Amino acid sequence: MSDQPRVSQAQLAAELRAFIDPDYVITDNETMKPYECDGMSMYCEMPLLVVLPETVAQVQQVMQVCHRYQVPVVARGAGTGLSAGAMPHADGVVLSLAKFNRILEIDPLARTARLQPGVRNQAISEAAAQYGLYYGPDPSSQIACTIGGNVAENSGGVHCLKYGLTVHNVLSVELITVEGERVTLGSDGLDVCGMDLLALATGSEGLLGIVTEVQVRLLPVPERARVVLAGFDSVQKAGDAVGGIIAHGIIPGGLEMMDSHAIIAADDFAGAGYPREAKALLLCEVDGTEEEVEEHIEQAETLFRELGATSVRTSRSEQERALLWKGRKSAFPAVGRISPDYYCMDGTIPRSQLAFVLTEMERLSQEYDLRVANVFHAGDGNLHPLILFDANVPGEFERTEAFGSRILQLCVEVGGCITGEHGVGVEKIRQMAIQFNDLELAQFHAVKAAFDPPGILNPGKGVPTLRFCQEYRSLEHKCQQHAVEADHD
């Protein structure tokens, strides 16, 4: 890509308005302002323009025009992303999928739903409820975030250990390629022939194509779900209890942990009646048939007590269950109340390393003089340290970023990774080099070039560029040559 934009804002807007409702091609700064960032508001940029197509054919045409002028394209769902993945490119177009908000079909017998990409995550389960079905992955942002964004980030939720991530619950995706071609990855069946491009596209952060339709699997709503709340006087004991439950052969529907800072913030916010003196709290949800839940709840309560829980409380009604979860699900806004700003990290670690990592984090917290609260998808080892800071204090965000970077490095050192579900985006692009070496990054670039030879889909995100990588350059050249040949056959 050259540094100079090849087309002016006015010319591009005129070309797009030839086939898109002129009101949906936005060029004035005031209307574009809300698009300047996603949920990671520390990273902002104003785009060249914002376009809101209404049909798949229009998305294809937008891509064709942008491809012709080599204009960067940043897809956008609800903008709840937490890694600045949807942050605009200064010379590029923001392609919002907001108009694609229809549920196209629910097949209750096959247990599938066909969705436009702008359908909100929670709307799927709401629509499926009449058939006794629901959509498994439930990110805490589920009221707002879109299924297209979920696919792009391979989002998780509190029920991943048992029901999987987005990648486990999607059957097919319609993708518009950088050239504006329409391809379907996956099928109505469970597996397709050949390499798994559907898995590759899932979690690709808008770097490989624009998702214009998603077919998901639906699950039967469990007959019963109950949650056990267990308080512990040390993080170590709570961590061991997580292992204990799993070693016992119980796979909870959800298994979440909070540290003392998070417990107090969440309890103040939600009034959930959490044990405020506890150093760590576990929320263990067991779901299934009536009989299974009774059997497993009893075992879980006993186990927690044996493993040193200082308090154990089990939900007796749906209301109580919702209340106990409310604290956890509102942990981010709750922490937002006790600090002017917070920065949410997303590392994953082997569960056995939990106590070590939390202790180390406490030490770093003192070193950087910044408070940190922890919420943790304990079942699958996904940590969300929330670093509390004040953006108005000069230098504090920079210190926060440095602290965050150390946490991610720590995650990699103990055998984990820099992001479990929020994606790399712009925010974690430097840490990619901690987790991957140059050859691995070059392989990622080769994958990118295979889908997007000119590199205009969400450029500058996901994978850091390699300055000195000859192999990559020659590879990219070959792929480009090949793409040209493919265009001609």
Added chain:
Amino acid sequence: MTDRSEQLLEQVLAAKAAGQPLRIVGGNSKAFLGRQADAETQDLNVGEHRGIVDYNPVELVLTARAGTPLREIEAALAEHGQALHFEPPHFGDSDTLGGTLAANLSGPARPWSGSVRDQVLGIRLINGNGEHLRFGGQVMKNVAGYDVSRLQAGALGTLGVMTEISLKVMPRPAASLTLVREMSAQQAIQQMNARAAEPKPLTAACWQGGRMYLRLAGAQSAVEATAAKWGGEVLEQADGFWRSLQDQQLDYFKGEAPLWRFSVRANAALAPLPGAWLLDWAGAQRWYRGDAEQPQLEQLAREAGGQVSLFRGGDRSGEVMHHQPQALAGLQTRMKQAFDPHGLFNPGRLYSWL
């Protein structure tokens, strides 16, 4: 326990220098799979690169070298009451983990417990430049970089040599029980899907020879209560039945006649064909044996929302995988270029043009 990764790497580098295409062999138990390639290849034996590298039952994660036999892995898991929930088929004594992932083969539990692809957490891979790379990891959630690990599922080794694989493993269910009922295939498609939509511990559903089989597995109390509610004859020696389905040892699978595999929408109507069917995965995977022309079968598969491949036997010099639309063929060709620019690995095994 032998680490042969250095030798494998040397062999790939030598092949690259000599321009010598390679056929990746786990141990050849699935030699029947894929196309019969015409290119002159040299065997690259991964079967000797074996051994479990890391297994921590409490983490629910196992890492093994790609040549490790499935049996060895399953035995290690069984000691801790755990299992490979995707129930990989065994076509011999020595099926390897690498071959299973490369072919993306999963057994009867697949719709409920996921496929081998679903359970993969990370891999090490030698690409066509002779670079030994690591993708994913040993943790359940990891969205850093593209999902190169799962991309390998179904690629039949055309993108590189997997040397190490990390998988999610799960506890074995405490109890299980199988119910049987006589009915037609079409009725079974309806029934299996209707049962799958109920919140009950169903973990396998198939139809064969005029009978529908439903397997319940989980907590003892849940299994018993569901069986009482649903009714039907309880199958004796059910484990043996499911094992023979998983390993394709049932009579249905015997003989030389071509075996076709349909992967379609679970509740699609049964295609009007004269031969014999076996329905698995509550109707989402359908085996077919009988006279048929590939274009006709592909048309029927498309109408049922899916694809068909020639799994075993038949003419393997043509395409055995469902024909790919041009745009998808283009993407896969470019993907091959990205991983194996010199075309070293398994030329022609997946598609004639790859």
